[in-house]
Amino acid sequence: MTVRPIEIATDLPVIRALAGVGKLSERKVMDLARNRPIGDGVVLEAETGAIRAYLHLHEHASHWAAEIAGDPGDQLAALIEAAASRVAPDPLHLWTSDDALTAALESLGYHTDRELHQMRRALPPGRLPDVPSTVTIKAFRIGLDETMWLALNNRAFAGHPENGNWCLGDLMERMDQPWFDAKGFLIAWEGGRMIGSCWTKRHPGTDHGEIYVVGVDPTVRGRGIGTQLTLVGLWDLHEQQGAETALLYVDASNDPAMTLYRELGFSASMTNRSFVIS
Incomplete structure (x- = not known):
């Protein structure tokens, strides 16, 4: 060999x-x-x-x-x-x-330094979203929302090794993928300001839909916006995109996210481990 x-x-x-x-x-x-x-x-x-x-x-x-x-x-x-x-x-x-x-x-x-869980649940979620009256959910507008969304995403995922520090090329590359559908890229607005998003992804050839990226501006954390955005995304995957199973990925060490997703009915179905090679 x-x-x-x-x-x-x-x-x-x-x-x-x-x-x-x-x-x-x-x-x-x-x-x-x-x-x-x-x-x-x-x-x-x-x-x-x-x-x-x-x-x-x-x-x-x-x-x-x-x-x-x-x-x-x-x-x-x-x-x-x-x-x-x-x-x-x-x-x-x-x-x-x-x-x-x-x-x-x-x-x-070799030893592991990170674990990433894939979590799943059946759809529909049962629980309905309860979005604050001051918040409006709209679909991503191609050609208008890119810069503002990148700024939001990089604030929400500051320091994250994969989701943080994205540039326009990172976003455009994913928007060029055959699965991309702006109607499933859901943006939360409040008072003319983008405060969060739930980007969904329908997996072609399966009954699966994914909560691809969900994040909120750090200034609105603690208000339950992330929970409501996730619920909106789950219902959209089921009602608008025909998915019967939802999945997402989350760091095992992210205790608040793990707690949230368990409360929303998700359970771990697979674990991806990172081994440090030195």
Whole structure:
């Protein structure tokens, strides 16, 4: 077996097939679709020349995030070491929800620093939203709301490694995805000011709908705006978009959010763990 850097021109069709549907997170899938920046990834190649596994790298502001597709078998350590050497001295965080890979990483002595739960509940939610009379919910207006929403989002997620510090390109990239529908991107307004949003995502080919991003301006926290926006989003997913199951992702360490989502009937269905590679 040989571990080598990805060669985009020849490897891309193979690694796209290895990635498959649902085997990589959304961020990594978008990288593959746009041919970037996977030149920093590595593949495990058999003596026959067949690619057995690859490790996908994506650069964040403070670290590199990685995921593995395929089966590296007993070459897992070699694959990880090759990737870590390419991004050194920056930290590398390897994400997985696979139980076998989790056990293998633990056996190699790696430890987790974050856990991200996928939570689900059946729709409709039962409980109706009770939005304050001073707050109006409207659909996102393409060409008008981008700048204001980015400012709101970056205040709401200040310091968050994935959702914070977004630029216009981050927003536009997601708006270019085939699932995007502005009618399901719900904005809360109060007195002419954008105070929160609940961005929903319908998963094509399934009965699933996702609370994709929900956030409120820090100045209005404590008023229950986030709870009401989430309920509005759940009802929209069911009544307007035809979803029968709702899902969302939340950091296991985010106790207020975990409490809220449990109160809204969600329960954990899967856990994605980040292993620190040093």
